[in-house]
Amino acid sequence: MMRGGRFADAAFGRKQLIALIALVAVGAGIAIGLSADKAIWEGWVTDRLFQMRAMIKGVDSTAPAPVLVVGLDQTSLDSDRLAPIPRVLMAPLLAEAGQALLDAGALAVGYDFVFAYSADAFADPSTGEKRLSGFDQPFQRYLYKNRGRVFIAHTEIGVPHRSFTAAAGEGGVRSVIVSTDSDGVVRRHDPDLPLADSPHLIDALMAKAGGRVRESYTAIPASRLATSVPYLSLLDVLTLLENDAGQEQLAQFARGRIVLFGGLLPYEDEHLYSDRFLPRLPLELAEQGPSGRPRVQPQTAGVFVLADFIGAALTGRFAVEPPVGLLQGLAVVFAVGGALAGLLLPLSALPFVAIGGVAAGLGLCLAGLEIGFLIAPGVAPVAGVSAIVVSAVGKVGILQRRQRSLVRLFGHYMAPDVIKHMARSEQLPELGGETRTVVVAFIDIVGFTKMSEKLADTEVVRVVNVCFDEIGKVITKHQGYIDKYIGDAIMAVWNAPNAVDNPEQASVDASAEIIDLIEHLREVTGQEPLDLRIALNSGPVLVGDIGGEHRRSFTVMGTTVNTASRIEAVAKDCKVRLAVSGSIAEKLPETYPLTKIWSGQLRGLSSDIAVFTLDRPAMYMEQPDTGSAKSTDKLTALKR
Structure with a gap:
């Protein structure tokens, strides 16, 4: 169920625009339809109607x-x-x-x-007789x-x-x-x-x-x-x-x-x-x-x-002109129907609606012949088709252009699918949401705190924006959705709000491509120590809007999100750039070289999980010293 809000109030101009387009489409349909009366091609259509009538009724030799x-x-x-x-x-x-x-x-x-x-007047040319x-x-x-x-x-x-x-x-x-x-x-x-x-x-x-x-x-x-x-x-x-x-x-x-x-x-x-x-x-x-x-x-x-x-x-066996006002009435009815169809139906359906409108108009003309009225066969179909064209052009050229602009504008802040839905309905989604299985990713800029101590504020902002922009391109390329920016980290989601066929593989492929960007990011930012760490987890989450009537946010919530955040700590301790949970690892093809880097029970969870990485050199910051007392203490702390 949808409820109105400030977005609907701000978009009230769109309702007025719809009404204007509908009015123009109806007016154009009526004018063009009535102009088809006595058109040069109308007689040909009339003769074809006589042919259709003869085919339906047959030839009555007893008349x-x-x-x-x-x-x-x-x-x-x-x-x-x-x-x-x-x-x-x-x-x-x-x-x-x-x-x-x-x-x-x-x-x-x-x-x-x-x-x-x-013949009496004919005379012989030679004699005159x-x-x-x-x-x-x-x-x-x-x-x-x-x-x-x-x-x-x-x-x-x-x-x-x-x-x-x-x-x-x-x-x-x-x-x-x-x-x-x-x-x-x-x-x-x-x-x-x-x-x-x-x-x-x-x-x-x-x-x-x-x-x-x-x-x-x-x-x-x-x-x-x-x-x-x-x-x-x-x-x-x-x-x-x-x-x-x-x-x-x-x-x-x-x-x-x-x-x-x-x-x-x-x-x-x-x-x-x-x-x-x-x-x-x-x-x-x-x-x-x-x-x-x-x-x-x-x-x-x-x-x-x-x-x-x-x-x-x-x-x-003849037909006369219809009663005064009948043609005008048909033009109005078909123009209104065509305008509504052009505004409310998808463009792919409009050719079939137009064909149906033409068939309905000609059917009325055939029915008119049976009661002795020759209804101009072009008026109703032309009125309907003209109104469809005008309203569809208005929708595509004006309404959908406004909608696309809205999606582009707010798509930087919210999911494009959510924006499109709001633009169509002119309403905010109801607070709450649905449960869906997704992949949650935390992508962190390593060493950001030390780096920011040495740089001016404007330079820090530039570095972060460059990194987030390049990473965001890869996430979007692999059908992911950036849920939010958390300081120097990105929280991304696959399979919400848009559907992804294989979100586990898409998220791992995106992560590997992001890690391959590290050298490029170091070069364009001028920060040689810059590095990245990514944690992935999949599972059920609540997808939807949280907040209130005056401020809200589209996000995902649940244990799956918390687990992904804690897996990032495992990645940090194991000195790997990518750490994925077992729920993701089991969905990947056998061609992906996975290796287990940790297993146990994370803090706040009641069951053990295993954490994996891709066994590729680029995934390791350095070989972790898992046998040291310091490393053991950290792993133990993760389980508390």
Whole structure:
């Protein structure tokens, strides 16, 4: 459990900084997310959502298809019946086919042809004789007879011949112009109300079928239109008229449907449409005539696009703009979530969170399609990802920079791991701690008292600082932690507060390297008599904070520490630079040349211990005279 203290009060500015970063991240996420609405890439994502929807739901071949397309395709033009006739002279045949479909039960007929020329006006260039006079009268009579049920097209650059316009009457000529999104793809239709009076062919035919759409909408195709829209070639219609069975089959195609005539020749009147990524309806499930269908082109024929807009509106297979405020609300929710994730989660987890946020945003868009709303697919994901990026950059660039500075600053006085924990939590650790097995080292500068008597105070400080700095580098290199400085000695610990895999070996290796520094230390300090003595012991200790609310220290305490201090006296008496307890010796590899220098019971302990050193020349200050009475007295004193 953590408790507040002065550190938390001093760091309150960090809390304010977190709040500021969160606010900036949320604001940036909302702004960037909303700017993604109507972005040029958003249409591509929308089309992919249609593809995902089709993959999930499958192609429903039983759904009603209110529009029949009759195509002037290559099969018709190559047939024996139509091959001799120029396309510009096919108006009578189109009239015959249209009337047959109306008689068979079609609700209305629309022609995606402009009929810009009339054969009646053609004259022989040499004689001026109008040899085709009256050729188009069947088509004109057909238009006049079916005013209000038959519509012909005009485009931006093409209008019907005046004779056809007159025959069709007021409202008989409608626009087949479709608008594209910013990426050049047709997706949306904007109806003009009332539909019956609209200038658009789509609206006029919708009105004839009882359509009630009232606002801009996006059709949601379920498969490639060229494979799924009910289809007859012009040749099929003319052929089916020749017998009763064919006429009955024609009635099955036409009854209760809107009929659209259009050109199906490759690369003529084709558009990029949102069906281009969708699966194809299997041939056996498609409604089609004896001649089959033209092959599917990369782009979609204009007559199929018109048919899909009409069919989608009549069957409810479309989506409209979401209610006011929904996009803004989603942007806020995802931006807040992204900001919190960027601030609270580790950086390694953020890519996965971002991917999850994008998936969640697209999932909401898919769900919106099912209830008839086209939610801009870029708003929520972009808001979430933008907020994640901004908050993560703020955390790394500002908060973690402050934290690193704090660790560097106070790491000279306390364990870096402890500082990091306090920096993250903004609280002081609770007094007390945990029991852990560690290695405790006492590293003493030998002869410091005599040396300090001969030197000025500033020089003493310089010598000590040089020694402690060089020794500290080695301790840190071997994963040790300097617990405290005690006059001319260092107390170091391995395996607290940081974990060390093999603290016994690490401490011995560090000690050997420190002893190898003696000649270097003598040279840089100018103190030839300078020497070092190191005592090591391992065992359980209490690791944690001691003190009070106003002053405390991170340290280790216990019998293990006291024993290490007394082993230093053994080292001093045995005239060795390194003395290690048996608990350390038994954990070292066999390659370490250990030799026992003392065994017995130290003062204050209830059991015997053995003390060892590395059997290397550098470990001995001089060969100890263990047989002398003076040495015996000292060893006896250690046991009291």
